[in-house]
Amino acid sequence: MKTIISGDQIKSDFINRVSEISGENFFNCYQxxxxxxxCPSVDEMDLLPSQVVRYLQLGxxxxxxxxxxxxxxxxxxxxxxxxxxxxxxxxxxxxxxxLRLREVNAQPRVDLTDFSQDYLERAPQIAIISxxxxxxxx
Amino acid sequence: xxxxxxxxxxxxxxxVVTCACAMGDLSDFESVPVDRRVLVIGGGITxxxxxxxxxxxGYKVVMVERLPSVGGRMLQLSETFPTLDCAQCTLxxxxxxxxxxxxxxxxxxxxxxxxxxxxxxFKFLIRQKPTYVDWNKCTGCGTCVExxxxxxxxxxxxxxxxxxxxxxxxxxxxxxxxxxxxDRCRFLTRGKCGVCSKVCPVxxxxxxxxxxxFTIEAGAVIVATGFDIYxxxxxxxxxxxxxxxxxxxxxxxxxxxxxxxxxxxxxxxxSDGKTxxxxxxxxxxxxxxxxxxxxxxxRLCCMYTAKHARLYKHKVHDGQAYIFYIDIRSTGKGYEQxxxxxxxxxxxxxxxxxxxxxxxxxxxxxVQGADTLTGKKIEIAADLVVLAAAIVPNxxxxxxxxxxxxxxxxxxxxxxxxxxxxxxxxxxxxVYLAGCCQGAKDIADSAAQGSAAASRVQVFLSSYRNRMNRxxx
Amino acid sequence: xxxxxxxxxxxxxxxxxxxxxxRECSLKLxxxxxxxxxxxxxxxxxxxxxxxxxxxSGPTRILADTKDRGDDKLVALCSxxxxxxxxxxxxxxxxxxxxxxxxxxxxxxYHGEVEVLHYLQVLRDEIGFDALKEKVVxxxxxxxxxxxxxxxxxxxxxxxxxxxMENPTIFEDFxxxxxxxxxxxxxxxxxxxAFQTVNSMATATRCSREILxxxxxxxxxxxxxxxxxxxxxxxxxxPEILKEDPAFTTIPVFYFTQLLAVALGLDSGNLGFExxxxxxxxxxxxxxxx
Ligand code: SF4
Ligand code: SF4
Numbered sequence: 001m002k003t004i005i006s007g008d009q010i011k012s013d014f015i016n017r018v019s020e021i022s023g024e025n026f027f028n029c030y031q032x033x034x035x036x037x038x039c040p041s042v043d044e045m046d047l048l049p050s051q052v053v054r055y056l057q058l059g060x061x062x063x064x065x066x067x068x069x070x071x072x073x074x075x076x077x078x079x080x081x082x083x084x085x086x087x088x089x090x091x092x093x094x095x096x097x098x099l100r101l102r103e104v105n106a107q108p109r110v111d112l113t114d115f116s117q118d119y120l121e122r123a124p125q126i127a128i129i130s131x132x133x134x135x136x137x138x
Numbered sequence: 139x140x141x142x143x144x145x146x147x148x149x150x151x152x153x154v155v156t157c158a159c160a161m162g163d164l165s166d167f168e169s170v171p172v173d174r175r176v177l178v179i180g181g182g183i184t185x186x187x188x189x190x191x192x193x194x195x196g197y198k199v200v201m202v203e204r205l206p207s208v209g210g211r212m213l214q215l216s217e218t219f220p221t222l223d224c225a226q227c228t229l230x231x232x233x234x235x236x237x238x239x240x241x242x243x244x245x246x247x248x249x250x251x252x253x254x255x256x257x258x259x260f261k262f263l264i265r266q267k268p269t270y271v272d273w274n275k276c277t278g279c280g281t282c283v284e285x286x287x288x289x290x291x292x293x294x295x296x297x298x299x300x301x302x303x304x305x306x307x308x309x310x311x312x313x314x315x316x317x318x319x320x321d322r323c324r325f326l327t328r329g330k331c332g333v334c335s336k337v338c339p340v341x342x343x344x345x346x347x348x349x350x351x352f353t354i355e356a357g358a359v360i361v362a363t364g365f366d367i368y369x370x371x372x373x374x375x376x377x378x379x380x381x382x383x384x385x386x387x388x389x390x391x392x393x394x395x396x397x398x399x400x401x402x403x404x405x406x407x408x409s410d411g412k413t414x415x416x417x418x419x420x421x422x423x424x425x426x427x428x429x430x431x432x433x434x435x436x437r438l439c440c441m442y443t444a445k446h447a448r449l450y451k452h453k454v455h456d457g458q459a460y461i462f463y464i465d466i467r468s469t470g471k472g473y474e475q476x477x478x479x480x481x482x483x484x485x486x487x488x489x490x491x492x493x494x495x496x497x498x499x500x501x502x503x504x505v506q507g508a509d510t511l512t513g514k515k516i517e518i519a520a521d522l523v524v525l526a527a528a529i530v531p532n533x534x535x536x537x538x539x540x541x542x543x544x545x546x547x548x549x550x551x552x553x554x555x556x557x558x559x560x561x562x563x564x565x566x567x568x569v570y571l572a573g574c575c576q577g578a579k580d581i582a583d584s585a586a587q588g589s590a591a592a593s594r595v596q597v598f599l600s601s602y603r604n605r606m607n608r609x610x611x
Numbered sequence: 612x613x614x615x616x617x618x619x620x621x622x623x624x625x626x627x628x629x630x631x632x633x634r635e636c637s638l639k640l641x642x643x644x645x646x647x648x649x650x651x652x653x654x655x656x657x658x659x660x661x662x663x664x665x666x667x668s669g670p671t672r673i674l675a676d677t678k679d680r681g682d683d684k685l686v687a688l689c690s691x692x693x694x695x696x697x698x699x700x701x702x703x704x705x706x707x708x709x710x711x712x713x714x715x716x717x718x719x720x721y722h723g724e725v726e727v728l729h730y731l732q733v734l735r736d737e738i739g740f741d742a743l744k745e746k747v748v749x750x751x752x753x754x755x756x757x758x759x760x761x762x763x764x765x766x767x768x769x770x771x772x773x774x775x776m777e778n779p780t781i782f783e784d785f786x787x788x789x790x791x792x793x794x795x796x797x798x799x800x801x802x803x804x805a806f807q808t809v810n811s812m813a814t815a816t817r818c819s820r821e822i823l824x825x826x827x828x829x830x831x832x833x834x835x836x837x838x839x840x841x842x843x844x845x846x847x848x849x850p851e852i853l854k855e856d857p858a859f860t861t862i863p864v865f866y867f868t869q870l871l872a873v874a875l876g877l878d879s880g881n882l883g884f885e886x887x888x889x890x891x892x893x894x895x896x897x898x899x900x901x
Contacts, residue, residue: 021660032422032464033491033508040802040818042515044811051513072811074818075659076762076802081776082376082494084427088767094659110810122847123808124625124839126691129655131809133666375778381795497797499828 009059018056022095028085029053035079035089045069049079049089070096071109101138109135172258173357174599177202179250182210183229183581184573185362186236187588193241195596200354201236202248202264207311209233210364214294216395218581219445220476226398230310237312247317253541257568262354268347269317275342278314282334282343290322297386297408298393299400304334308398358568358595361542361552362588363535365574368424368432368528377496377525383409384503385496385523388442395449405453407522413454414521418505419443419461420493424528432528432549437578439526440467444480446524451484459486460518462493462507470582489516496523529578542569551577562591570594612737615682616644617673619692620652626689626839632868633688633730639875640738640746644686647676655691657698664709668717670699675721688730690838694763694771697727701770729764729773731837735781740788748876750790753898757796757826757834758782761803761841776800785867789874798825803844819848827860832894834864842866846888863891873900
């Protein structure tokens, strides 16, 4: 299936918004893949971190909005720590997450009732709190 | 008192141009002879090319080289792209010519320490490092080199092998006389041994030799001090920081592949001497990395990495080579064809992406990379990893720039007057640049700049018809 | 020496052993951790987008409280709290616009005056590892330790600046001061999966497995960490890893302060080793250290 790209798409509101709140210029990225090579969550991702940036460069908003990668990103910042161009993908992933979670009908991405009492007793607060902050509608 | 005045005139195109001219009492200026001798700093292929050109044009040239023989980086190379000529076979006629040329004098184991005078009449202070061998007596028989019991790490062989403490850089070295490395010599470090002195049939070994200084007068100088490899061992812990023995750089790979290298061209790996079966090459190591390392492209790595992988395959037929690349830059004549052939006919797998991390696991080097074309994170258990690390100016460039009164950019490369139209002219009259000291370039471009600099020197020295005016002192 | 101390929520409950041992050891080493009164949660996440100021109000208040009680240094033990406080302070120091927004909102006057220190940093820079070595009564001889840093203690380097990102050594230097032997551990800065443990548990399991296997392969007897979330993932994921791979070698994971307590001759029984899934007590007994 062919994908049509256009200047309007590349400059669309959503794409601009991601750039604005992440503070990142996607066009700094030259697609070397170093970020993806060191990302711990790639196994669970549908788009590599570098591909997320590439989709944003091409203005493919729908694909990016619906990708799984942002939800399995662990915000470990390894991508940024090694990017030769200083692109901070952890910020881009966060921008994508919050824009989704701020949508009117946003659904929670985790259901705390899924966790057994036993698990909740073992898990440290920081796991639950940061989990809630990353995955519940804002 | 004479003054420099600006005169406006109209040129043939009708444009107003400004020229400077001395006005007034010209007795303030004296006419002095221009020294038509030339100094070349650096005896690599660039300096050699410049020296031979100038020599052939009738100029007297002195070439100073910091190592004991001329030839430069090419001495370390195996075969050269894109023709896969033996580097030594193409280099030796040139080193020999520079050594035998009636107009060229070689000063090896020497470094420039100071400069006086002005363009047209420079006076260089040269430091002659001790070689601990009296070259007037030495016949170059090589007995000492054979018998020296102290083999150790030598920068020239990189990680590929060891060298005796008394050595020449190659069997065809010019001059073909040995020198002692004072750091490795048992006699000089511990006062014990003295084997070379005992075996030398002409008594040329002189442990007492001291450094000395002399001056060279010349009207112009060509700087051709070449390059080094980025210190990835110190600066790139993500690639093991030098602690993983089977991670080497391209120059070490050259020593392994070279027929005159320490393994006589046998492809083995440093840790256990086994033949590596899975070899990973990584391009753009520290290059094109403005955030942490060097922002520029090192220009050679795409080509020499393809060459390394091919030469490796020629030696280890059942081996597998992988090349991590971001882009392929193959703009020289015949280069793209060389790359295409490497990709399609040599069984090398090109992986588009970078490797983020290397680590040791049992006897393998694990490579964590990505292939951006399939969108996969890749892991390879390699026997050997070869890093195409960035080209940087040779050590001491900044000091030399201060001595010569020329400029370095932030990466330490000498700054040319005009990149397009005067690439071999430094900002200072009489001082010319050529080769990798001005920016990364391959052999063909380096040699071209060597000739270009020689030509510029001739323009400079001949434009004064032997005399020039200078302000009277 | 006296420092303001921010323990954080987890150290009051699930990671009590990190806190208990940390406080007990500080007394032994001659510095006082003076707990901040009425502290609140740090928020456990630093906002990575620049229009989410609310998340910084909590940590800013904590920092302002420290300043208002007259202290210029605040010590944290938990990597998460340390990271959130340190990064927030970086914003307070360097981003005038965001600082104004946040301090206006919480009605406090704060300009990044407080220096946020990690406990390890106090040991290295204020006590000194050589002085620490002198205080060791039970050198941990023969103990091979994998020092696990994880992410938040180090990154982003430009804001945290505790040590370099690749191959940091502060933890290893600490371990050497205790008389133990740090092992080569290439996975020491890899992520454990962090908060994905509540969402994509497979990520946390896989990441933990890779990290632990790497520690085991390099001959470690145990893994130490500064972070309750890392400790949880690395310890708690082990039964799951064992299910996936029965050949997996389990390995105890505990806090650096616990090991410090053992070396300083403090009663490890009180320090709650038994609460770990893989109980380190056996290992320590085997090595004759308790
Ligand atoms: S490491 Fe940086 S430049 Fe390379 S692909 Fe990732 S974001 Fe782009
Ligand atoms: S911050 Fe997210 S995208 Fe970046 S390396 Fe970590 S998990 Fe991957």
